[in-house]
Amino acid sequence: MVLTQNSLSTSTHHQQTSEQTSAWRGLIETYREYLPVSDKTPVITLLEGNTPLIPAPSIANRIGRDVKVLVKYDGLNPTGSFKDRGMTMAMSKTKEQGAEVVICASTGNTSAAAAAYATRAGIKPVVLIPDGYIALGKLAQAMLYGAEIVAIKGNFDQALQIVREMSEHYPITLVNSVNPYRLEGQKTGAFEIVEQLGNVPDWLCIPVGNAGNITAYWMGFCQYRSVGKCDRLPRMMGFQASGAAPLVSGHPVEHPETIATAIRIGNPASWQQAIAVKQASQGEFKAVTDAEIINAYRILAAEEGIFCEPASAASVAGLLQVKDQVPAGSTVVCVLTGNGLKDPDTAITNSDSQMQKGIEPTMQAVAGAIGL
Ligand SMILES: *Cc1c(COP(=O)(O)O)cnc(C)c1O
Numbered sequence: 001m002v003l004t005q006n007s008l009s010t011s012t013h014h015q016q017t018s019e020q021t022s023a024w025r026g027l028i029e030t031y032r033e034y035l036p037v038s039d040k041t042p043v044i045t046l047l048e049g050n051t052p053l054i055p056a057p058s059i060a061n062r063i064g065r066d067v068k069v070l071v072k073y074d075g076l077n078p079t080g081s082f083k084d085r086g087m088t089m090a091m092s093k094t095k096e097q098g099a100e101v102v103i104c105a106s107t108g109n110t111s112a113a114a115a116a117y118a119t120r121a122g123i124k125p126v127v128l129i130p131d132g133y134i135a136l137g138k139l140a141q142a143m144l145y146g147a148e149i150v151a152i153k154g155n156f157d158q159a160l161q162i163v164r165e166m167s168e169h170y171p172i173t174l175v176n177s178v179n180p181y182r183l184e185g186q187k188t189g190a191f192e193i194v195e196q197l198g199n200v201p202d203w204l205c206i207p208v209g210n211a212g213n214i215t216a217y218w219m220g221f222c223q224y225r226s227v228g229k230c231d232r233l234p235r236m237m238g239f240q241a242s243g244a245a246p247l248v249s250g251h252p253v254e255h256p257e258t259i260a261t262a263i264r265i266g267n268p269a270s271w272q273q274a275i276a277v278k279q280a281s282q283g284e285f286k287a288v289t290d291a292e293i294i295n296a297y298r299i300l301a302a303e304e305g306i307f308c309e310p311a312s313a314a315s316v317a318g319l320l321q322v323k324d325q326v327p328a329g330s331t332v333v334c335v336l337t338g339n340g341l342k343d344p345d346t347a348i349t350n351s352d353s354q355m356q357k358g359i360e361p362t363m364q365a366v367a368g369a370i371g372l
Contacts, residue, residue: 075339089185105159108138177212190220239318307340
């Protein structure tokens with residue numbers, strides 16, 4: 001195009017409109033044709049999704065044999081976890097159906113996402129949390145987004161039982177991952193990975209708590225294969241914390257324990273679906289210890305520059321545990337489900353970096369402090 005004075009002004013105008021139309025519009029608008037929404041569904045969005053797939057060369061080096069490792073950093077969603085993918089769908093459908101109150105049980109991230117999206121929709125959010133087992137950042141979010149917070153003297157599994165009953169007895173919509181719209185939204189993580197890689201990875205490593213996300217990712221990969229967006233399916237590798245690993249042992253854990261509070265779950269809501277995913281994908285469930293989780297958490301931050309929360313690091317901890325089984329030359333994606341800023345206490349407790357305090361405010365003193 002020849003740039004005359006006139007066309008310059010129109011081209012500037014065009015540039016603006018095309019920027020607007022090419023800008024990310026959130027999951028529902030982007031993947032509308034694959035989601036159970038209609039023209040009548042009000043779209044409740046914070047422009048979630050579209051998170052980066054970041055190469056992790058330091059992890060790959062530990063495996064060797066030309067294995068490529070990438071992390072899907074879903075901690076960059078609007079409230080800092082993948083739960084936003086499910087919540088944009090669940091809250092849009094709740095709004096469409098006219099409910100005025102939503103409820104969820106949460107180890108933290110679901111409550112943060114539910115509170116944010118409910119507020120956005122003009123719906124009242126009520127969240128049940130296990131008293132004392134919720135990371136600081138998550139509690140801070142639910143409080144500031146304005147949720148009604150009820151801390152119970154019990155664990156997540158008990159909280160989920162209560163909210164399930166409440167949604168049957170009162171006009172309140174349940175937005176835990178047993179709400180099918182949650183998984184519909186979360187499957188878009190798989191769509192993005194296929195688009196970012198140009199195909200499916202050979203392995204998908206993912207932390208497993210209630211097993212909603214592993215189920216959703218599998219749905220997404222299968223749906224994309226059925227429309228020809230990819231030509232095969234990945235092996236699904238689900239990792240649980242060893243103190244909360246019912247899918248590994250085959251029976252519920254009455255008193256789940258782990259530093260990774262987001263997966264401190266003893267009786268997964270999507271148990272049957274998770275077993276089906278494992279079988280269909282020839283995948284595996286494995287347990288990782290808290291020490292392995294913290295090791296992966298520290299490697300990700302200190303060597304890759306990626307700060308995720310402890311539960312998220314379970315995917316990388318698991319990959320490192322089974323690294324000898326990874327076929328040479330294959331591509332592995334680890335899902336990093338939540339942002340490290342969610343849990344500052346665990347970061348500070350498990351860091352070995354030294355902070356020098358009380359240094360005089362002079363250049364000499366600072367130079368001396370760092371050994372110059
Ligand atoms: C919710 C959550 C998980 C577990 O996902 P499920 O769908 O319950 O298996 C893992 N990591 C983080 C950070 C979470 O918030």
